Amino acid sequence: MLMKSREYWNPWMETLNRERLLEIEFRNFRKYMRYAKGHSPLYRKKLDGIEPEDIQTREDLRRLPLTDKEDLRLAQEGDGESLYGDLLGVDLTEVSDYRQTSGTTGKPVYVPESYESWQWRVEVWCHILWMAGFRETDRVFVPFGYNVYVAFWEGHYAAEKLGCEVVPGGALDTRGRINKMMEIGATATLNTPTYGLHMAETAKKMGVDPKEIGIRRMQCAGEPLPQATRRLLENIWGAEVYDHIGGTEPCAWAAMCGQRQGLHILEPFFLVEILDLEDQSREVKEGELGMAVVTPLGRHSFPLIRFNTQDVVKKGKEGCPCGRTSLMISEVTGRADHLRKIRGVLFTPVSVEEILREEFPEINEYEITVAKKGLMDEISLKLEPHEKLGPTASAGLANRIGERLKMKTNLRFNIEFADPGELPRYTLKSQRFKDLRGE
Amino acid sequence: MDGDDVTGLKKMKEKIDEIELLACELRDLGGGVPVVEKNTQSILSFTHVLKFGISDLIDM
Secondary structure, three states, X not given: OOOOOXXXXXXXXXXXXXXXXXXXXXXXXXXXXXXXXXXXXXXXXXXXXXXXXXXXXXXXXXXXOOEOHHHHHHHHHOOOOOOOHHHOOOOHHXXXXXXXXXXXXXXXXXXXXXXHHHHHHHHHHXXXXXXXXXXXXXXXXXXXXXXXXXXXXHHHHHHXXXXXEEEEOOOOOHHHHHHHHHHHOOOEEEEOHHHHHHHHHHHHHOOOOHHHHOOOEEEEXXXXXXXXXXXXXXXXXXXXXXOEEEEOOOEEEEEOOOOOOOXXXXXXXXXXXXXXXXXOOOEOOOOOEEEEEEEEOOOOOOOOOOEEEEEEEEEEEEOOOOOOOOEEEEEEEEEHHHOEEEOOEEEOOHHHXXXXXXXXXXXXXXXXEEEEEOOEEEEEEEEEEOOOOOXXXXXXXXXXXXXXXXXXXXXXXXXXXXOOOOOOOOOOOOOOEXXXXXX | OOHHHHHHHHHHHHHHHHHHHHHHHHXXXXXXXXXXXXXXXXXXXXXXXXXXXXXXXXXX
């Protein structure tokens, strides 16, 4: 009997057998598709000629076109009269929340949410935080001014709904935030991995061991979190550190449980397909890398069907020792739009981060630059150690790092060293990778 | 999920439907007065979430 279980946010749904879970997903998908066709100008056009009843199997899903960010940007233009153009799925008077994408890859996409759809997003985040062990006894510090970016707002309202005490930490510098966390006895945080490292570095400069601040759990957002960086954060903070994956458009769609081995797809909130990287024409097998295509099934104000997230993930098993039956993502490799071909070799910046964080604790920050030298691509890595190194130590370290990177990426890096504190620090999305070949 | 769970879920689904119905009736009685209309709208937003998490399990 699951009735009294507080281990799960929704014990019935989270432990439901796969067959029933998929039945619910498909029924909700058809219902959602019908809604989108009836209320969203974008999908009225995009899904013309295909009816919800035509979608009975996962293969049938591939009859529907993918939606990518550029589709959303174009639809947003619409007839030019409304801010949201052809994206909006409810009457404009029902919109209660405005959020937007960061605009890293072009013009931002504006994301309107009705109060109902916003509560659906908050509910998704309740699952995420509950899985990560956030409880009523936690005092959650959010060390950001959230501005128009969605994840920390979702986390804020979800933590509040869970019954946590939420402390917004905007309008303070990093030292001010460290002091505030100690002053109020914060037990949990929501932050980007980069900022988690930066706060720890700042605390040490203040003479404070981050472990003594008392943070027991940290939910990361906003950036990829390789296992090595996650473990590093756990060691520095003496806290459990949790990852999730998502985006402004679809919402967060997979997250870590207490096992901290891969991410649970948040079924049946989302119907997620993991499709081959070549042309997205087939679902990949367990252990294979693929592109995540996500349909959020309960949001009406911003209908989104088969959104191509560009997230490259490794498909995992069904189920987990935690008892949840959802499909797992065993690894997040990065984003397809971050994959680069350098001298004919496919390269993702996450591979550098993994090696540096796992094997070279003397390195604090780094920056990768790719540029053309004549006809050749050249990849450079600037390393910032915790403490300034002499010429012999630098040369030895550069040699060892270069060898490891060559083995992992099949690329030879030009390595140079920066002084401690020289490289930029980031609070939201870091920009440690620069491809200058198009400039 | 055992029989007790199913019985409990069925009862919860009935209550969610009742809350939705009552909230709609209350909203109509309010005749557009903001204090009633906006608060009942919030209740309906939460029933949407509950239907997604609870009623869906029984509707199959």
